[in-house]
Amino acid sequence: MGTLLERAAELEALEEAVAGAASGAGSVVLVAGEAGIGKTSLVRAFAARVSARARVLAGACDDLFSPRPLGPLRDAARDPGAGPLAAAARTGDREAVMGAVVEELAGPGPPTVLVVEDVHWADEGTLDVLRHAGRRVPDLPAVLVLTYRDGEAPPGHALPTLLGALTGPAVRRLTPRPLSPAAVARLSAGTGADPAALHRSTGGNPFFLSEVIASGTPADLPPATVVDAVLARIRTLDDPAREALDRLAVVPGEVELSLARALVDDLTVVAEAERRGILEVRPTAVAFRHELARRAVEEAQPVLGRMRHHARVVAALLAAPEPDLVRVVHHAVAAGDERAVAEHGPEAAAQACRAGAQTEGARLYAEVLRVAHLLDEPTRMAVQDAYSWALFHAGAGEGVRAAAEAVRLREDGDPRALAHALAVLSVQQWSDQQPAAALRSATRAAGLTEAGDSPERVFALTHLGTLLVNLDREGEALPPLEEAVAVARRADGRTPPVPLVFRGRARMALGDEDGYAEARRGLALAREAGDQDAAMMGYLNTAIALWQRGRYDEMDALLAEREEFGRGRDFPFFDHSCRSYRLRLRALRGDWDAAEAEYRAILERSGGRGVLLRYCLPGLALLAVRRGDDDAPRLLADALAYTEDSGSAFQLLPVLAAALEHAWLAGRPAPAHVAAARDLLARTDRPGRERERADVLRALARLGEPVVPFRGCPPETLAALRGDRLEAAEGWAAIGAPYERALELAESGEPGRAAAALEILDGLGARPAAARVRGALRGLGVRQVRRGARAATRAHPAGLTPRQAEILALVAEGRTNTEIAERLVLSIRTVDHHVSAVLAKLGVGSRREAADHVAAARAGADPDADAS
Structure with a gap:
């Protein structure tokens, strides 16, 4: 199964990235797909192709219960071609590794390719280093290649945050597809198997396909039992080889040769497994050809057998001069060796925290506390x-x-x-x-x-x-x-x-x-x-x-x-809390898509609980209200319930302002929210709270509630309450807040200003407010009112937002990001983010493919049909 079929486009994209790096234009390539789809085969074939004109460093993340801090970067540092990274990795200091990775990628000579596989299993430190490096790669003669499985990051994992940070034209996304029936027929030629049945049973997954063909099992084998195909191949080996595979299978990822020799007295017994493509033996390590195969072998063993093999790994690791204590604890837990966990767990956890891996440290400390009866007081x-x-x-x-x-x-x-x-x-x-x-x-x-x-x-x-x-x-x-x-x-x-x-x-x-x-x-x-x-x-x-x-x-x-x-310091709570305030500012200044995407990524990581809700949920709820999202009522209710328990007016005031705005946009009364807002206004009637009070006061005024300006009221709110909408709009323009500016222009009662407000609101995707302005314009006698986004655009089949659909149409016209930014009055950075999000949602790797998607899906559509 050494043939790599139907991956020409992906290989071409990867080689183009190396060519760009050779001219100084680096890039990040994200390779995503299900287990067995061929991500590893793809990147290895790519590495082999470019080895003569690029320096390739590679590492992989392992499926440990607590990932090794900086594990894949330590692996990459063992490569003979590694320079600064080799020294930094030995220290375990994240900041040193972070700087060394960038120095490595910026080195003289041919371009450098850094491949990190399976980042859905990466530790916090590795993700932080990759985020740091990924932001700098566009200016370096380098390519950063990251592979990951869609949807397999554990709950609360920071992978979505990393992916959200890697945006812009220098980021390419590849999603290898299952093999076609024609490719399956070609691979199964001469086996006597029915190609159609093979394609049905494996779904075109290359790994599943190769195992079914190699095992000689029936072609109509259902996908759930592909593991049986793996085991069928293992059973044809002799007893010493099967025992060796059992021992090696309990070690996730690669098994370095020193450890492999400690586990298997004579490695020549696995020669037949290597010949049959079950194992790969390299100069520095032994590994199963695919992680799914390793898991199949591991899980097929009796529990006591697995525990015995894990115990052998513990003994072998501890015999090394500088044992990796995180790995020791992983295998000690699996071996049921409580004393080893109690003895080595505290230091392993402390090492993780000192390396900045707070999440991994917490997991390790939790394991230690499970054997607290063995600890002294x-x-x-x-x-x-x-x-x-x-x-x-x-x-x-x-x-x-x-x-x-x-x-x-x-x-x-x-x-x-x-x-x-x-x-x-x-x-x-x-x-x-x-x-x-x-x-x-x-x-x-x-x-x-x-x-x-x-x-x-x-x-x-x-x-x-x-x-x-x-x-x-x-x-x-x-x-x-x-x-x-x-x-x-x-x-x-x-x-x-x-x-x-x-x-x-x-x-x-x-x-x-x-x-x-x-x-x-x-x-x-x-x-x-x-x-x-x-x-x-x-x-x-x-x-x-x-x-x-x-x-x-x-x-x-x-x-x-x-x-x-x-940079180089892992404090997720403070990182995400500070980021939430930058997101508030991005939302205030109109970058709604980017703010919403990051808010949702942080909240997904929080698992719907914990202190991160305090900082992110109110901002996301307000955006949802202003965009008219379907989940706006739920998010708002969650934010209100959460902040009501806080005992803090600072937390509750902005959420109440959002609830009042929601009521105004929906055209319905909100007596309970009005009463709560008035109570909070009374409690915060003092210097230092002017801006929070002003937001609530303005929201009350829009609902028709009687309000009185207060001493120190911000000038834009004071102007609005006095009826000077133009001055209020200019005040918000000076702050850089387009939504608030548009609302003041819309309430001016002057058709030209209201029309200008409508254009701003449509650009933001503020559908509820835009609908109100359209109604107001018609009430003012304006006969031709700019139309809003069509229902088909709002329910885009690829899940694009109205703004993203608009940008996709401009990309399909062949416009550059600079031209799009000028046309839509956006920053180039914002357009970069939108284009990357569009490509990701469409599952394509280039602007050309996005244009082909538009041509195929919307042939003959009028890109200006959203406006009359």
Whole structure:
């Protein structure tokens, strides 16, 4: 089965990418498809073709319960051609690997191709490095090739975030298709099998097909039993060969030769398996030809047999000079070796967290806690504490239970240690929307540390103050934050950064603009001290303060600075929270498609729970309302239910504004939302909350509710409430908010301005507001009103949004991204994102294929039929 059929287009695309890299125009190639479709065969054939004119480095991700941090990059570093990456990979430092990968791709000589297979199993660190490298590849003489299975990333995996970040014309997407009946007939020629039956039974999947043909099983074998075909081939081998395969099959991915020799005394016994194409033996490793075959062999073994083989792997790994403890723990768990998990698990988890792999660290700590009865009490407490923090940084939803257990373990011990655990629990409870419980825990922690100046006192006061800030009780937060600073200075002469950041945020929320300088000072102290946790927290909370004050450009610059600082550091909670504020800004400025796609990717990763909902769900609900999406009512209801439990007006005000806007767009009353909004307006009648209050006030006014401008009301809202729509529109234009500008123009009562508003709203895809403007224009006597998107466009068969359908039509006309940007008044970067999204949804790899799709599906359609 060495013949590679019906992959000429994919090979051509990959070779074109190398040719582009040779001229300095690098690219990313994403190869997606189901298991067995031939992704590995494709990239290996490609590597062989270009080996004479490109340097190829390759690595693969393994199906371990907790992936090896930077595993595929460590594999690639073992290649004799690796340079800077080889040294960096040995350190395990993510930032060093990140820089080394880019340096490797930018090296002199022929272009470099980096292939990473099965990224649906990648760890957080690998995905972060790939995201970093992928953004830089267009300017490098390199090609980054990533393969993955559609829909097989585990729940909460960050793969969708990586794919969402890899956009633009330098990103190509290939989706190898199942083989045609003609190809199946060619491959099965001379076997006596019925080609039609083979195609039906295997669906044209190359791996399934090859196994059925090689095993000689009936051609009408149903797909669910293709595994039987794999095992039928294995059964024809002699006993020593089958035993060797059983031992090798428990190791996911490649088995390095040193480990293979430790597991199989004499590797020559697998020669026949190699000859038959079951195994591949390379100079550095042995591997099953396909992961599906390995799994079939592994799962066919009796449980006790598998456990025995995993135990052999544990012993072999530990005998190495520098054992990979993550792999040790994986096999120890599978072997039922609790003592090995207890002995090596804590350090494996700590290594993962130090490498920035918080999610992997949390998984490993969870395995250790399953054998907590084998840990001594200090170790168990330390593991429990570390597990809780890893869960917090990973943005996982189990942190409350872990932190509560840490508190329980310390109830009868040192009060200061108990206070520390309670402060951690308060953070987790706040993350889980339990404000009352969080306040009780934080208050108790502060009370337990009243005697003497200690680090635990600083920690407890800091977290009490941060909690009060997050609960809109900024005035009450200042005393504990100030005391935390004073205690720390008395204890060791240092100024702690986090209390400064939150004191600055509190002052800004109270209307004191000088608080920004204090927050920045705290952030600078964190960076100078190398306190990554404090720096990440500082960036997020300073950004929140700037957003509340409407200082959008400063917030954007701050978050760009944070993104640069965060490269090589894995703090998923802070990463996604900060990204959510950039998405709010993108949505405000009209980049709705990109904002929605990233919001949904982050929420998918959250699994519908945890603190990430706080930052993303309201923004997504507002976009859904403004676009008239079918799931807008559900998203809005979820956002309201979630924020009602928060105890925070800061969280609830924007969601209530969205609910009021939804009622206005739908033309129905909302007495409960109006009452809740008026209650919150009364609670936030103070400096520092002007912009949030203004949003709610404007939404109430649109519903016909009586409103009165307040002191400090933002100028664009003040102008609107006074009836000066043009000044209000100009104010929103200065901010860069096209939707809000369009609404003010639409309410001017002047047909020309309303028509201009309609064009903006149609461009955004704001269907409900556009429908209102059309009605208003007809009411003003305008006879010819611009038509909206056709129903056929709204329900595009490929799932394109109206804007994406519009861009597809322009791509089919042969227009460049620059021309599209000029015509639609969009940034080139936004058009890049849209074009990439269109190609992905259509399942094509080039603009030419997209144009062919349009020609085939919409022959004769009028691209301007959306307007009259």
